């Protein structure tokens with residue numbers, strides 16, 4: 443009999459919490475109205491449920507409900523924020539965009555597309571821990587800069603960026619500020635962070651909600667902030683995101699963010715303890731490993747390790763019953779080493795020899811101990827066959 447597989451890939455996606463699924467079911471089976479139907483009770487019920495979810499998101503972010511726009515996820519939110527702002531503000535005399543090398547492709551790729559369309563783009567580097575230095579952002583800003591986009595927390599090495607400081611710099615210089623908070627929402631306290639943020643992306647499936655739903659916070663009090671929608675249609679979501687709202691998913695997002703927010707203090711503590719246990723367990727059995735990303739100021743559920751003289755892909759193949767990632771999950775079909783790890787200064791071999799562990803709400807102590815043992819066995823086996831490892835020096 444095989445042991446059940448262990449899921450430690452919670453940065454890629456999470457298990458939908460059964461309580462969230464429960465909250466969604468009535469909106470598939472009974473209250474299946476279109477939230478835009480104003481002439482009957484099916485529509486009113488759906489519309490009330492959407493209002494409630496918007497309130498739940500606003501409550502968790504400590505913003506106003508009218509500033510929350512539902513989208514299909516963080517990829518769409520990032521595209522709406524970046525391309526929407528660039529196109530909405532085109533011709534206003536600012537043609538320069540700033541982002542960082544450690545961003546998710548859902549930020550880097552829309553930025554690169556705008557650069558191909560004639561926008562000037564500065565990609566600021568990160569430090570050896572994957573952090574963005576606010577001084578480097580300040581130095582990159584010119585009077586032509588329209589937008590700065592820096593993620594709240596990194597999806598590969600868990601680095602939590604100084605978003606408050608970067609936001610203050612942007613505000614003082616009259617530049618709009620967007621942050622991709624897909625990995626941060628429900629994991630770290632956001633109080634105070636939003637104060638100088640104009641646009642914030644989130645995605646339900648990163649905090650035990652359903653896939654295919656997310657939101658963009660838009661600071662409507664910010665003068666001059668104008669977004670051009672990505673597509674045209676019925677004018678839903680204040681004209682910013684046409685298309686019939688997926689009411690069950692919207693309800694699931696609301697339930698998931700409320701749960702995550704309520705349980706976060708205790709959960710963060712529990713998950714961080716498990717993360718330390720995993721790190722210590724592996725370190726006890728396996729020599730020559732290095733931690734990628736910061737020791738402190740890191741997402742509680744993130745551990746990223748490089749194993750000297752071991753190929754990460756080979757390690758993954760050996761660890762059949764352990765769901766983890768080598769490099770970024772989103773680009774793991776490509777043989778390229780992670781752009782985040784290389785931006786942090788890791789050489790190609792160390793980047794390839796890395797594993798990302800992502801712990802979540804359903805991770806148990808027993809799983810952590812089994813995972814540590816499995817990793818140790820696999821690394822020892824691979825190193826036994828590695829010439830570099832056995833060579834002296």
Ligand SMILES: *Cc1c(COP(=O)(O)O)cnc(C)c1O
Pocket residue numbers: 453454514515516517518546548593595596597622623624625644645646648654656
């Ligand atoms: C997962 C993730 C995304 C993409 O989110 P989707 O909702 O799957 O589109 C974007 N940015 C970061 C940092 C992520 O972790």
